[in-house]
Amino acid sequence: MKLSVIVTGPDVQGHLRECLDSVAGQSGAESELLVVPADEAARAQCDGYAARVLPVEPSAAAARHAGAAAASGEWLLFLDSKDLLLPDAVRTLVEHADTPADVLLFDHVRAYWWDPARPSTDTKILAAAGHEARGLAAAPTLLDVTPLLGNRALRAAFYRDRLDSGLLDDPAPAGELATAYASLLLADRIACLDTALLAERRLRRASLPPLTAEQHYALFDEYEEIWALAENAPVSVRGVLYDRMTADYLRIIARPGLLPEELAPEFFRRACEHAVRFRPEGHAAPDGLAGVRQNLLVKGQFAAYRTLQKANRKQRDLTTTLHKRKRKLGASLRRRRYEKARSRPVDRELAVFSAYWDRGVACNPGAIAAKLAELAPEIHPVWVVSADKVPLLPPGTDHVVPGSKPYLDVLGRAGFLVNNVNFPNMLVKRPEQTYIQTHHGTPLKRMGLDQMDFPAASKGLNFRALLARVDRWDYSLSANSHSTRMWAHAYPSHYTPLDYGYPRNDVFYRADAADVRAVRAKLGIAPGKRALLYAPTHRDYEAGWTPRLDLAALAESLGEDTVLLVRGHYFYGGSASPLARLRGTGRVIDVSAYDPVEDVCLAADALIADYSSIQFDYANLDRPIVIYADDWEMYSRTRGVYFDLLAEPPGQVARTQDELTEILRGDAWRDSGSAKLRAGFRQRFCEFDDGAAAERVVRRVFLGERPEALPKIIPVEDRTPAPTPEEAA
Secondary structure, three states: OOEEEEEEEOOHHHOHHHHHHHHHOOOOOOEEEEEEEOOHHHHHOOOOOOOEEOOOOOOHHHHHHHHHHHOOOOEEEEEEOOOEEOOOHHHHHHHOOOOOOOEEEEEEEEEEOOEEEEEOOOHHHHHHHOOOOEOHHHOHHHHHOOOOOOOEEEEHHHHHHHHOOOOOOOOOOOOHHHHHHHHHHOOOOEEEEEEEEEEEEOOOHHHOOOOOHHHHHHHHHHHHHHHHHHOOOOHHHHHHHHHHHHHHHHHHHHOOOOOOHHHHHHHHHHHHHHHHHOOOOOOOOOOHHHHHHHHHHHHOOHHHHHHHHHHHHHHHHHHHHHHHHHHHHHHHHHHHHHHHHHOOOOEEEEEEEEOOOOOOOOHHHHHHHHHHHHHOOOOEEEEEOOHHHHHHOOOOOOEEOOOOHHHHHHHHHEEEEEEOOOOOOOOOOOOOOEEEEOOOOOOOEOOHHHHOOOHHHHOOOOHHHHHHHHOOOOEEEOOOHHHHHHHHHHOOOOOEEEOOOOHHHOHHHHOOHHHHHHHHHHHOOOOOOEEEEEEOOOOOOEOOOOOOOOHHHHHHHHOOOEEEEEOOOHHHOOOOOOOHHHHHHOOEEEOOOOOOHHHHHHHOOEEEEOOOOHHHHHHHHOOOEEEEOOOHHHHHHHHOEOOOOOOOOOOOEEOOHHHHHHHHHOOHHHOHHHHHHHHHHHHHHOOOOOOOHHHHHHHHHHOOOOHHHOOOOOOHHHOOOOOOHHHHO
16 A cells, blocks of 8 residues: 555534545545544544544544554555645655655645635745755755645654654644644655645635634744754754744734734744744844844844834835836826827738737747738738847847837737737727737647636636637637637637638648758757657646656667757746756757747657647647657646547557657557557648648738638648658658
8 A cells, every 4th residue: 555645633614525525536556545533523524435434533643643553555645624635646646655755745736715726835945846855954945845734745654653753742742833844854855746736725714713822822832842853953954944933923923813912912922932042053034024023033122023014014005005006107108008009090001910928920920920921011010029039039020019109009000910829908909900819739738718627727817808808809720620619619709710720830741851951950960860859738737847757768768869859838938947967968959949849840750749739730740749648647637638638649658758768669659550540630630731821811811812712721641741850861
């Protein structure tokens, strides 16, 4: 048995069954569910579940100890009865059961009544820590991870040997805070996952009974226990713990509603005692206001602290008021400029283009603009480009920066608006303006209104505002019938679908052998090398991009004749690349920043994809595709998908790196079975892409030609894609 999930506590506000449902639906042969109810009412809610229900234990510490004693798993996960496990959490923890650590920390979301999936503040800490198991001395900032028991799995032997050995039972049974910190202070090695596996429910404060004075002061007893364990810890560890403790105390004093005002002086006095007693020798206070507050606490200056609070609150209110006035003034000025532009005649020889939230000339808008210059040079294109991307524009590109006066001018009077995402909410489309939504991929994952049931993915998306933006579309572009149907469901409005193909994919039928050789040379791919493009998509439940493959090991196992072209998702453009240490080997080429991506596709002999829409585009080349789906269950349940990719793949499917390596070292990646799967995939998803999509769009939308006069779509079986690198050589 790998994992024991131990649910403890009362049936708080009727949430216990939801908690049990979240676990029971994931249980398997390698896991078990145990419940230690806090009272008979909670016990009654356990009927009907395949769980071991232990005797009632009103004390949280006693409930943990009882659950751990009865558990069979190598790892223990203590889950509060009000919280939830996110989909696929059990499988993820079981898969990491061999991690050489005492504690496995992972991310969580905070579930409020008004937002069921608010990201935690731990995401960046866990991402920065990496996946390598290490001691706390090597990563003391892990003490800044929210001290919950539900966001860490504990090795059972470690728990029984150390945490359940009496260390935390004097002077009082340990609460969650003390046990959470103790798990890190006592562990030899700690491992991290930057994946959210827990939804910590934050109950409405007004719905809870008020705490007694003794309950407020119990926090000091917990920190007494914590410092007893940290007494011999390295200075770096004690420094982080000290800052965390003082910040906790000051937060309780400062935040309205957390502490009755009549208890504040005594609470401050006790906090001061701890701030003096536990301050590490030579400890430097944090920079800025946090350091000023800490110093006031150390000196016991409660009156000065309250004065500082009032002054800061007054300053914040003043700053907020000034910012609001500035924003209102700026918005009013922009609105007047925009309205002035809208009062001028619409210019049908002016077209505004944008791609990927104003990143520059790219994707379908870029291909349409290129064809427009060929077929309708009288229509002038202007690109909306963020200021930091302007230096990357092709020479001579006419552009405007968002929010600027020229931007408002062209947005208000351009005859054509082209985007692969959406223009801002301020846009009020005029009847004489034509808006074409090109999209930027074939949807495997849920989009638009279809995300409503997947809060971890939608992240508070305002669906009413989304529909208001959709209502401005005149045309919606599709590469296949599947997309047309999904767009209609996800973005219900009155626009006209254009089943013309994606203009960005025209190059896959227009490029010749010289083009393929040229881009391979530009990327530094030696002649005769097999180039495999690895292009994973974004995970909504992860903090940043960490390749799910051990790329160094994969490159080594595939041999010197293979080079990996690795492209991270554009969401992570500002992140430090995890590929930096591999670039010098020549076996891995980071193409994350290389544009256009279509050129990288032309250079690749095969694609390693997961759930990215690049597979639908790459299939036009009729080259091998291998799906690496190690976390399909987690992805499909948290992000939502339109079809089962593993049941209808474009080629071989690997669930582990070993399976992927085996496929790529042999002939399975390009055998007849793979070709058959790819043929069916192409028929379904390359339906309208034949090399003439941009021409059809320009002739229909910009030149107003009748649909029957447009180039006919060539059947998939009659098309000739660009030559493969082997053919081009």
